[in-house]
Amino acid sequence: MLSVLSSLVLAQAAPAPPPSQEMKVPQVVRVLPGQLDTVPVFNSNSPELVQTEGILLSTFPSTGKGTPTAHLNRTLQGRFDVFAHHIAKAKTPNDLRSLYLGILLHNPGNQPVTVDVLHAASYLSQPDAPFITLPPYVDNPLGTVYAGPGSRAMTDVLRGQRQQEFPAQIVIPPKQSRMLLNLPIPVKTLDPPINGRSTLIRARSSAPIYAASLAMFAPTDASGSERVPTVAEWQTLLETGALAGPRDKTPTPPDQKKGAIIYGRVAGVAQGSRWKAQVVDPPGIQPDDPKTWYLSIPASGEAFSYGLSILIGGTLGTRQVQTAEMLVRYPDTAYQAHGNYAIEYNLVLPLRNTTNDTQKVAVMVETPIKEEQPKDGQLRFLEPPARQVFFRGTVRIRYNDDRNLPQTRYVHLVQQRGQQGKPLVEMTMKPGDRRFVTVDFLYPPDSTPPQILTIKNLGQP
Numbered sequence: 001m002l003s004v005l006s007s008l009v010l011a012q013a014a015p016a017p018p019p020s021q022e023m024k025v026p027q028v029v030r031v032l033p034g035q036l037d038t039v040p041v042f043n044s045n046s047p048e049l050v051q052t053e054g055i056l057l058s059t060f061p062s063t064g065k066g067t068p069t070a071h072l073n074r075t076l077q078g079r080f081d082v083f084a085h086h087i088a089k090a091k092t093p094n095d096l097r098s099l100y101l102g103i104l105l106h107n108p109g110n111q112p113v114t115v116d117v118l119h120a121a122s123y124l125s126q127p128d129a130p131f132i133t134l135p136p137y138v139d140n141p142l143g144t145v146y147a148g149p150g151s152r153a154m155t156d157v158l159r160g161q162r163q164q165e166f167p168a169q170i171v172i173p174p175k176q177s178r179m180l181l182n183l184p185i186p187v188k189t190l191d192p193p194i195n196g197r198s199t200l201i202r203a204r205s206s207a208p209i210y211a212a213s214l215a216m217f218a219p220t221d222a223s224g225s226e227r228v229p230t231v232a233e234w235q236t237l238l239e240t241g242a243l244a245g246p247r248d249k250t251p252t253p254p255d256q257k258k259g260a261i262i263y264g265r266v267a268g269v270a271q272g273s274r275w276k277a278q279v280v281d282p283p284g285i286q287p288d289d290p291k292t293w294y295l296s297i298p299a300s301g302e303a304f305s306y307g308l309s310i311l312i313g314g315t316l317g318t319r320q321v322q323t324a325e326m327l328v329r330y331p332d333t334a335y336q337a338h339g340n341y342a343i344e345y346n347l348v349l350p351l352r353n354t355t356n357d358t359q360k361v362a363v364m365v366e367t368p369i370k371e372e373q374p375k376d377g378q379l380r381f382l383e384p385p386a387r388q389v390f391f392r393g394t395v396r397i398r399y400n401d402d403r404n405l406p407q408t409r410y411v412h413l414v415q416q417r418g419q420q421g422k423p424l425v426e427m428t429m430k431p432g433d434r435r436f437v438t439v440d441f442l443y444p445p446d447s448t449p450p451q452i453l454t455i456k457n458l459g460q461p
Helices: 004-011 149-158 231-240
Strands: 021-026 028-030 040-044 054-058 076-089 099-106 113-124 137-139 169-172 177-185 194-217 267-271 274-278 303-308 324-329 344-352 359-366 378-383 389-400 406-416 425-429 434-442 451-459
Touching: 040 054, 040 194, 054 231, 054 267, 076 099, 076 177, 099 169, 099 231, 113 149, 113 177, 149 194, 149 389, 149 406, 149 434, 169 177, 177 194, 177 231, 194 231, 344 451, 359 389, 359 406, 359 434, 389 425, 425 434
Parallel strands: 028 303, 040 076, 274 344
Antiparallel strands: 021 378, 040 267, 054 194, 076 194, 099 177, 099 194, 113 169, 113 194, 137 406, 267 324, 303 451, 344 434, 359 425, 359 451, 389 406, 389 434
């Protein structure tokens, strides 16, 4: 699921490393407890590369619209998220217009609607968050470490921030529309002339509203300078325009069992903004009383893992598909929100040392080779890892250290395909010792699933 921008970065990277050798590691992947919540996510990611202006995603009714099939007729109310991830590229050397991304909200009712903007971040690849090369692990206590606009936007929202560009509240009068987002993707000064924007907004509406994500080349004023499109211009595009292009690859139907899987890009409303779970021993191992449930650490030198963003064709033997379902979508776009871009994982690990010896325990994130069913319970990794970056984003770890002092760490991870993990945290646990470790992150755009969360016993200290 590498984006156009990610592919460009890879093409411009340093010379290829030596050929990778495959390594097989005995490591069971368990089913991750919990599930996605029911918060709807307005998910605008198709077409990823926008070359013709038009409608990216509309939940408006189709009645009276120039292109009825471009409107999915579904309201949003209460808590909802808005995710948008698009790229602009000059079609010719002389066509260097900025592409504006607009997100329009409409109140169809007879009373004013209040939309609270809880958290929000929107960044360009250039100059806000270029795809720079970073080490695999960098402490990120202030949120100043990032590589790519998706990495930066997810870090901000994980930290509960709202950019100054976004108001805390928008009041939409009856039968009127307001802009939630109206920002450019400029290419004029770039070489090559390509740029992208990643946006995540968490919001709450007091009554039903419609939403639309739209793409428009910058209009000009009397002097020929670019200007910001008006609400009326966005409204006209919504009412008269067609779907933006070019269209992405048509996805493989979920019931197709043979051949390669084309996941497709997402354009629709997905169900699920957050996956929360208390990760405890599997059924049959747990004590009878849920209040005493815990996660037994592995035996010395061993490890087990839980899938993160695992999907059809890559469940790593669990047969668990974590991908968010689509409530409404366009026929030529993804059947599910593959990759779970911008979905937050909140995982609590109540670790317990059930052995008779003091053990050193590590928690890490890893990126094994994607497969549906590992052979003989062995995950496959590459040494050295492949060139493609499959994960770049910030993970938050909260735990009590060996002095029993609470710690919170933000770590920016960069993982390539087939890369084994290094410890995010190491703890020395005495027999019977119990530690709560909480792992939180938002799955970053420009990443490729699956990843795993691994608990490993490093042996006696």
